[in-house]
Amino acid sequence: MKNGFLLFLGLFSALGLSWAGIVLGSYAQLGALAPYYDDSEAQSFPQRLPGIAARGQLVYRDLNCASCHTQQVRRPDFGSDQARGWGERQSVARDYIFQPWVQLGQARIGPDLTNLQSRKPTAPDEEDLMEMLYAGQGAMPAYRFLFVDRPVVGQVSEHALALTGSLRPAPGHEIVPTARALALVAYLQGLGTGYDYPEAKPAVGGGEPK
Amino acid sequence: MTAQAQVAPEEASTVGSAGRLPLLLLLGCGILWLLAAGVLGLVAAIQLHAPWFFENCRILNHGRVEALRESIWIYGWVGNAGLCVALWVLARLGGEPLRAGNLVVIGAGAWNLGLLVGLAGIVLGDGTALPALQLPGYALPVMLAGYGAMAVSGVLSWAGRRRSVMFASHWYAVAALFLFPWIFSAAQVTLIWVPVRGVLQAIVDGWYTQGIWSLWMAPLALAGAYYVVPKATGRTLPSYDAAALGFWCLVFVGPWTGGRHLIGGPVPAWISSIAIVASVTLLFHYLIVLINLRWAFGGGGVALKFVAFGLAAYALGGLVDAVTSMRGVALLTQFTHFDSAQQQLAFSGGISLMLFGAVYFAVPRLAGRPWASGALMTGHLVLAVVGVALLAVSLGAAGLIQGAALNEPAVPFAEIAERTRTWLLVATAADSLILFGNLLLAANFIQTVACRCGRDQEAVTP
Numbered sequence: 001m002k003n004g005f006l007l008f009l010g011l012f013s014a015l016g017l018s019w020a021g022i023v024l025g026s027y028a029q030l031g032a033l034a035p036y037y038d039d040s041e042a043q044s045f046p047q048r049l050p051g052i053a054a055r056g057q058l059v060y061r062d063l064n065c066a067s068c069h070t071q072q073v074r075r076p077d078f079g080s081d082q083a084r085g086w087g088e089r090q091s092v093a094r095d096y097i098f099q100p101w102v103q104l105g106q107a108r109i110g111p112d113l114t115n116l117q118s119r120k121p122t123a124p125d126e127e128d129l130m131e132m133l134y135a136g137q138g139a140m141p142a143y144r145f146l147f148v149d150r151p152v153v154g155q156v157s158e159h160a161l162a163l164t165g166s167l168r169p170a171p172g173h174e175i176v177p178t179a180r181a182l183a184l185v186a187y188l189q190g191l192g193t194g195y196d197y198p199e200a201k202p203a204v205g206g207g208e209p210k
Numbered sequence: 211m212t213a214q215a216q217v218a219p220e221e222a223s224t225v226g227s228a229g230r231l232p233l234l235l236l237l238g239c240g241i242l243w244l245l246a247a248g249v250l251g252l253v254a255a256i257q258l259h260a261p262w263f264f265e266n267c268r269i270l271n272h273g274r275v276e277a278l279r280e281s282i283w284i285y286g287w288v289g290n291a292g293l294c295v296a297l298w299v300l301a302r303l304g305g306e307p308l309r310a311g312n313l314v315v316i317g318a319g320a321w322n323l324g325l326l327v328g329l330a331g332i333v334l335g336d337g338t339a340l341p342a343l344q345l346p347g348y349a350l351p352v353m354l355a356g357y358g359a360m361a362v363s364g365v366l367s368w369a370g371r372r373r374s375v376m377f378a379s380h381w382y383a384v385a386a387l388f389l390f391p392w393i394f395s396a397a398q399v400t401l402i403w404v405p406v407r408g409v410l411q412a413i414v415d416g417w418y419t420q421g422i423w424s425l426w427m428a429p430l431a432l433a434g435a436y437y438v439v440p441k442a443t444g445r446t447l448p449s450y451d452a453a454a455l456g457f458w459c460l461v462f463v464g465p466w467t468g469g470r471h472l473i474g475g476p477v478p479a480w481i482s483s484i485a486i487v488a489s490v491t492l493l494f495h496y497l498i499v500l501i502n503l504r505w506a507f508g509g510g511g512v513a514l515k516f517v518a519f520g521l522a523a524y525a526l527g528g529l530v531d532a533v534t535s536m537r538g539v540a541l542l543t544q545f546t547h548f549d550s551a552q553q554q555l556a557f558s559g560g561i562s563l564m565l566f567g568a569v570y571f572a573v574p575r576l577a578g579r580p581w582a583s584g585a586l587m588t589g590h591l592v593l594a595v596v597g598v599a600l601l602a603v604s605l606g607a608a609g610l611i612q613g614a615a616l617n618e619p620a621v622p623f624a625e626i627a628e629r630t631r632t633w634l635l636v637a638t639a640a641d642s643l644i645l646f647g648n649l650l651l652a653a654n655f656i657q658t659v660a661c662r663c664g665r666d667q668e669a670v671t672p
Binding site: 004007008010011012014015017018019021022023026027029030031033060061062063064065066067068070072074075078079080083084085090091092093094095096097098099100101102103104105106107108109110111136137138139140141142143144145 | 257258261262263265266267268271272273274276277335336337338339341344368369376381384385388389392393396400405406407408409410411412413414416417421425458461462465466468469471472474475476477478481484537541544545546549550612616617618619622623624626627
């Protein structure tokens with residue numbers, strides 16, 4: 001190889017081809033993906049995150065929760081995602097179109113969080129999630145900096161954690177979640193792929209189309 | 211095959227005083243960042259088996275530590291040291307002193323300043339949580355400008371080379387210098403300034419991650435390896451004609467592995483299918499590089515040994531990548547520590563060891579004096595090789611256990627953590643070995659560059 005011009009041309013086309021193929025190609029396929037309107041329910045899916053949950057996603061992103069948690073359920077014959085109760089169906093691209101910062105994740109040090117509010121048999125409620133964030137659980141560290149330990153002035157706050165045992169705050173004190181913790185928990189509770197899109201129904205293999 | 215006892219004077223002066231300050235500055239920054247990444251990597255590794263470690267520190271919670279470590283390793287270590295090696299190789303092959311050294315200094319300043327601002331951004335909560343592009347948007351244009359300034363010097367060396375012939379090191383160095391700004395800015399625009407919607411973010415990020423791997427990090431390391439092996443062994447490369455095929459294979463096929471980690475995810479299936487085909491096709495590249503550089507395995511100085519172990523880790527990392535990209539294997543290894551094992555093998559093994567080899571070869575010729583201590587060099591080699599091997603094996607074992615347990619729905623996550631604990635402890639030990647080895651490099655580098663005392667009698671050149 002002696003020709004510098006050819007080298008540059010080759011390099012540029014290598015990069016351009018992969019960019020066109022992967023970035024433009026997938027953009028052409030998914031870029032215009034629209035919400036799905038269900039006549040019988042008279043509304044479209046997915047729905048946008050409520051404001052507080054959208055702020056919670058920023059907390060999730062800033063703490064890089066995706067370094068241990070995924071948000072994607074794989075199809076039934078690929079891994080134990082559905083057997084673990086993480087979702088009734090596989091996640092599809094349409095589930096994510098309204099999420100400003102998609103957090104698919106690449107590691108499962110902890111469980112998938114896609115359908116946290118519809119776990120069987122019991123889904124964690126706000127109080128459980130708050131306590132888990134405050135105290136940690138198993139391999140998950142505690143996130144105490146998302147909470148404030150403050151003296152009770154007047155009535156105990158409605159958000160104060162009901163902690164027991166060694167975690168109980170000093171007498172006259174209460175542990176209250178910060179706005180960030182409230183937003184994060186609202187986000188976690190709002191995550192869900194409840195609606196069955198046509199493309200999310202598992203393909204029944206083998207047969208001729210009816 | 212024989213290690214040179216002393217640097218020939220004319221060799222030391224080719225890049226000469228013009229290149230000394232800018233390139234040693236780049237390298238010094240790179241080594242500092244490498245140590246920082248090592249410390250953070252150690253913290254992250256400890257947190258995996260001891261979640262209470264720094265748990266109440268908002269700066270050092272696990273997610274942020276991972277983000278900081280990854281950014282520092284890629285942009286701090288490879289960005290600085292890799293560029294130092296590429297610019298040095300280009301200047302040497304051009305046969306002229308390094309040009310536009312001032313621009314290199316200014317560019318290095320901007321690059322590292324931008325990186326520092328970006329890391330502060332992650333600490334303050336502006337991290338993007340995008341793999342390989344964790345730095346917040348406002349840091350990136352400064353870094354891009356800095357990179358452009360540094361690359362000018364390489365382009366001048368390449369354009370003004372005395373002989374029109376181009377060597378394999380030329381291709382790899384030019385490819386890395388030229389392609390990075392394009393990928394970097396394309397990813398910035400589509401992921402940060404005007405983010406694409408939905409899962410396209412994950413797809414573009416995958417393209418970016420694999421793109422900087424195959425078009426930037428690997429070429430930077432290979433530019434050094436393709437230069438050092440023939441120089442240190444004194445033999446021409448075998449099957450040189452095939453080298454071009456290996457090069458174009460990496461450049462054309464590499465970025466198509468973008469869907470590598472999206473298997474089974476909510477993305478079109480063709481994206482991961484193409485990634486599997488590309489990962490397997492890349493084996494051709496690894497094979498050619500091994501054949502081309504096989505004299506490295508014949509022994510020689512410390513620099514050559516580093517390159518040899520680096521090559522072995524690089525090829526092995528590629529093989530593991532190809533095997534685990536298969537859907538049947540990914541079923542076991544996806545989302546587990548096995549992915550980190552592969553990454554560490556390729557990054558801390560392949561890229562770092564090859565860069566170390568080039569650094570050990572280049573510094574005496576740059577600084578005009580041999581390395582201060584041969585014992586530190588040997589110590590670094592042993593610690594680095596043992597550390598990388600131990601890290602890859604322990605994380606791989608932890609990953610297999612984790613993957614098998616994940617596939618059993620009845621096993622809770624606390625139990626998985628318990629089962630992998632032993633191997634994660636071993637991985638922590640391996641991380642400390644690597645960090646300790648890198649400290650030896652830093653000590654040796656400071657002694658060699660800063661010490662003015664004449665130690666030439668007892669000094670060593672790899």
